[in-house]
Amino acid sequence: MNVSIIGTTGYGGAELLRILQHHPEFNVKSIHSTKEDLPIWKEYPHLYGIMDKDLQKVDPDQIAEQSDIVFLATPSGISGKLAKDFSGKGIKVIDLSGDLRIPAKDYIEWYKHEPADEDLVGRAVYGLSEWHHDEIVSAELISNPGCYPTSALLGLAPAVKENLVNTTGIVVDAKSGISGAGRSLSRTSSYAEANENLRVYKVNQHQHTPEIEQELKKWNPVVEPITFTTHLLPITRGIMTTSYAQLTKEYTTAQILELYKSVYEKHPFIRILPENTFPSVKEVAGSNYCDIGVHADSRTGRLTVVSVIDNLMKGAAGQAVQNANIMSGLDESAGLGFVPLYP
Structure with a gap:
């Protein structure tokens, strides 16, 4: 199953790469950022020799054609617009920002940004995995909870x-x-x-x-x-x-x-x-x-x-992959069996 990541140069995007690199079912088809044509290892040197993909420009039509799921690891104020661009294109969307979590009135008051499309917010399933599992199973659009x-x-x-x-x-x-x-x-x-x-x-x-x-x-x-x-x-x-x-x-x-x-x-x-x-x-x-x-x-x-x-x-990329697993009919723990780092 192919997945794409938009906003790969942020910490959430980098963590998605770490998880998905060894996921048993998901294949990272493409990674996207405003820093297009830049090898990802130049942004994150720890990926040198592990991942050789270049960052690409964001083309919703192309991404929707080649991938089953797209993760939006972009800042609030941007993700909502991208989610609308993918609407109706037959690709599942998981948004890691706050754009789709709360109604427009509250969003304006607390985030100080232009809110996302009201219909889009209404269709988004709040992805608190343990408490909204049944809704996530049939969802096309997930609003990943804040940390x-x-x-x-x-x-x-x-x-x-x-x-x-x-x-x-x-x-x-x-x-x-x-x-x-x-x-x-x-x-x-x-x-x-x-x-x-x-x-x-x-x-x-x-x-x-x-x-x-x-x-x-x-x-x-x-x-x-x-x-x-x-x-x-x-x-x-x-x-x-x-x-x-x-x-x-x-x-x-x-x-x-x-x-x-x-x-x-x-x-x-x-x-x-x-x-x-x-x-x-x-x-x-x-x-x-x-x-x-x-x-x-x-x-x-x-x-x-x-x-x-x-x-x-659990506060961002891990829960996003957990939700992707549930949406895809997989074991929700697939690719997430990391033992905590200690000390």
Whole structure:
């Protein structure tokens, strides 16, 4: 099965190449960027002698003719336009940007870009693999979730859906490695600024806020606005999300763990940790796993959920390939059996 990647020079595109290079069913037919005719190894030297493809210009008709799936690893504001160009051409589209995740009104407010075509957004299936599997199977257009929402939603979903927690006052405190900011240069992501530092950013203004709230409301329509705070960690990759919510009644940690294990028992990339054990980002680096630890505090009546992912894998390229597998009728873990890098 042939696939193409647009936006190959970003970190998400590079991670797609790493995954797909050894995928048992997908063949990378073409890679695309504005830097056309450039050998990919000149952009990413680690690919020298491994991949000899040149970057090509974006030609939707040609791509649709030669490939079954196209991954859009382009920035928000660009992907939505490309997705429309592929509409009706008989090729499946997986968009890694935020362009198709939320309605136009919210998109304008939070992303500050011109929104994608409203009909296109309405047809896109939200690709949170573990929770929208049946919709993804028959989808032609996938909106891949954001990195922060993936971590937060996988951690909160069972508790919110089963009414274990109050629908008001949910707090999501999240921290990401620098690769989450992409390859573009900025002062805050430079080595001198980020090294040995911890910085909060976009306080109560992060564009992933409405995406998280939208999905929580699907599981429980009365969920109120959340408090979502993001921080930049001085590490390359990884997200740790700590979520807090008031329990609706007294539960033990063991009871909540039993629920989480039951909900995720058939999902190969979710690892629910034993009681009094909590995950760290190093334990999922380079993999498609999401590790989750929970604790019910009898003193405060509050639930704490800690979830970790690799932002470039489960938070982007890994989940995109997982969705491509599901769309194609393959084992959803095909090509994604990476053991986490350690140390």
